[in-house]
Amino acid sequence: MKAPDFSYEKPTTISDVLALLANNELECQLLAGGQSLMPMMNFRMASPGTLVDISNVSELSGINERDETIEIGAMVRYRELELSEIIKAHCPLVAMVLPYVAHAAIRNRGTIGGSIGLSDPAAELPAVLLVLDGKIEITSEKGIRLEPARTFFKGIYETSCEPDELITKIILPKKHLKQKFGFHEIARRHGDYAMAGVCIAQDIDLKVRVAFFGVADRAVRSIAVEKLLSGNSDLSEQLIKDAQNALNDIEFEGDMNAGPEAKQHIAKVVLERALKEMKNE
Amino acid sequence: MNKTAQIELIVNGEKYFENVPVRMNLADFLRNKLGLTGTHVGCEHGVCGACTIFLDGVTARSCLTLAVQADETEITTIEGYETDKNASDLIKNFHKRNALQCGYCTPGMLASSIEYIEQGNPPDRKKVKEHISGNYCRCTGYQAIVDAICTTIQERQSR
Ligand SMILES: Cc1cc2nc3c(=O)[nH]c(=O)nc-3n(C[C@H](O)[C@H](O)[C@H](O)COP(=O)(O)OP(=O)(O)OC[C@H]3O[C@@H](n4cnc5c(N)ncnc54)[C@H](O)[C@@H]3O)c2cc1C
Ligand code: FES
Numbered sequence: 001m002k003a004p005d006f007s008y009e010k011p012t013t014i015s016d017v018l019a020l021l022a023n024n025e026l027e028c029q030l031l032a033g034g035q036s037l038m039p040m041m042n043f044r045m046a047s048p049g050t051l052v053d054i055s056n057v058s059e060l061s062g063i064n065e066r067d068e069t070i071e072i073g074a075m076v077r078y079r080e081l082e083l084s085e086i087i088k089a090h091c092p093l094v095a096m097v098l099p100y101v102a103h104a105a106i107r108n109r110g111t112i113g114g115s116i117g118l119s120d121p122a123a124e125l126p127a128v129l130l131v132l133d134g135k136i137e138i139t140s141e142k143g144i145r146l147e148p149a150r151t152f153f154k155g156i157y158e159t160s161c162e163p164d165e166l167i168t169k170i171i172l173p174k175k176h177l178k179q180k181f182g183f184h185e186i187a188r189r190h191g192d193y194a195m196a197g198v199c200i201a202q203d204i205d206l207k208v209r210v211a212f213f214g215v216a217d218r219a220v221r222s223i224a225v226e227k228l229l230s231g232n233s234d235l236s237e238q239l240i241k242d243a244q245n246a247l248n249d250i251e252f253e254g255d256m257n258a259g260p261e262a263k264q265h266i267a268k269v270v271l272e273r274a275l276k277e278m279k280n281e
Numbered sequence: 282m283n284k285t286a287q288i289e290l291i292v293n294g295e296k297y298f299e300n301v302p303v304r305m306n307l308a309d310f311l312r313n314k315l316g317l318t319g320t321h322v323g324c325e326h327g328v329c330g331a332c333t334i335f336l337d338g339v340t341a342r343s344c345l346t347l348a349v350q351a352d353e354t355e356i357t358t359i360e361g362y363e364t365d366k367n368a369s370d371l372i373k374n375f376h377k378r379n380a381l382q383c384g385y386c387t388p389g390m391l392a393s394s395i396e397y398i399e400q401g402n403p404p405d406r407k408k409v410k411e412h413i414s415g416n417y418c419r420c421t422g423y424q425a426i427v428d429a430i431c432t433t434i435q436e437r438q439s440r
């Protein structure tokens with residue numbers, strides 16, 4: 001199908017974007033890479049009054065290194081992240097997941113702000129932000145606020161970003177020496193949304209964070225699995241088994257791929273594989 | 282209310298000025314406004330890859346891009362791959378290896394193949410498969426397509 005009728009605006013500054021968003025009558029929706037919004041419009045699941053194309057807002061571009069963090073503009077496309085030396089050096093988990101985020105032609109257009117703003121339950125980057133304890137910079141005419149990832153994602157396509165707000169930056173902590181990361185996902189076809197996947201970060205003090213995607217209404221951490229794994233330097237076979245058995249504190253939800261029980265099973269499989277890959281590093 | 286827009290773009294080396302409804306996607310623009318029907322439309326939601334074209338040097342889904350978004354860009358479609366992308370050897374190898382039957386997927390398949398080769402990637406079957414994973418082919422079973430891409434890279438390397 002084709003997209004329904006709408007008006008189109010292409011502002012060039014953040015303040016012009018915010019002025020459009022603040023006008024309720026326009027029923028604005030932001031268009032970044034369009035790789036999720038366009039299919040939703042073609043399916044008539046979304047019918048914005050005014051499409052606000054933010055691809056010409058130069059303030060939303062760029063990957064910048066600060067003392068302790070890496071700041072990524074909302075309009076930075078996956079392809080740019082994939083090629084970035086800064087990301088390779090300081091955000092290895094982002095570099096690990098990118099080849100699995102959609103297909104090459106979609107990564108050429110899709111943006112980090114779009115992925116975070118959409119909060120698809122099966123998307124990789126929200127889970128990455130959860131285990132890295134990333135922050136989201138959100139701007140509106142009322143000002144700028146920083147929201148931690150752990151409170152930002154609310155449910156399927158639901159975030160704490162209000163209709164008059166714009167995600168302006170994603171802020172990730174730089175990798176520390178000795179920090180270790182794990183990732184694994186299972187998808188029907190390479191690049192498609194995963195049936196289930198996991199991201200893991202182990203800090204220097206052996207504190208572990210584990211987040212799953214594709215298994216619930218949003219990316220979710222398993223505190224039970226984190227507790228079990230934290231403090232262990234050796235990821236023994238037994239510990240991995242115990243971690244799998246501990247994975248029952250998530251409200252698993254089915255989708256077109258699989259029911260809740262199958263989701264739990266696949267989540268255990270990806271957890272085992274990610275931990276084994278970390279062990280063998 | 283901006284429901285139509287004036288756009289200026291280059292398609293296969295030729296400059297166009299056109300007035301388009303803003304809701305028109307790039308695939309429909311190329312096919313219906315410019316008559317470049319080599320670009321195919323399958324699913325219109327980004328999954329099948331038949332509509333893949335080059336936009337400013339990288340592949341993009343023309344069904345997920347609005348024609349207005351292509352304002353001030355440079356587009357290459359299958360009509361330009363022999364001349365603008367020097368891909369006649371790849372096209373010959375597609376033919377030789379029977380890497381197409383009905384040809385529906387071929388315009389998009391060629392776009393992804395050209396991008397893989399242009400990026401200087403090796404003739405590695407696993408990597409090729411990952412790169413073309415976003416393009417469905419319901420006829421060939423893919424092996425012949427992978428053969429054609431790998432053969433082209435090997436031939437270019439030994440030249
Ligand atoms: C075939 C296919 C497979 C895919 N597979 C995957 C996959 O495996 N993993 C994955 O993660 N994704 C996948 N995607 C989705 C892809 O990653 C999208 O690009 C991404 O989800 C949205 O980014 P975008 O820039 O295209 O955003 P858009 O589609 O432009 O926007 C998405 C939503 O975010 C909002 N938004 C955009 N920017 C902002 C902002 N700055 N502030 C606030 N809100 C904003 C928009 O209003 C819209 O609601 C797939 C898509 C396709 C078509
Ligand atoms: S028609 Fe564009 S991907 Fe299928």
Ligand code: FES
Binds near residue numbers: 380381382419420421
């Ligand atoms: S040749 Fe028929 S779909 Fe590929």
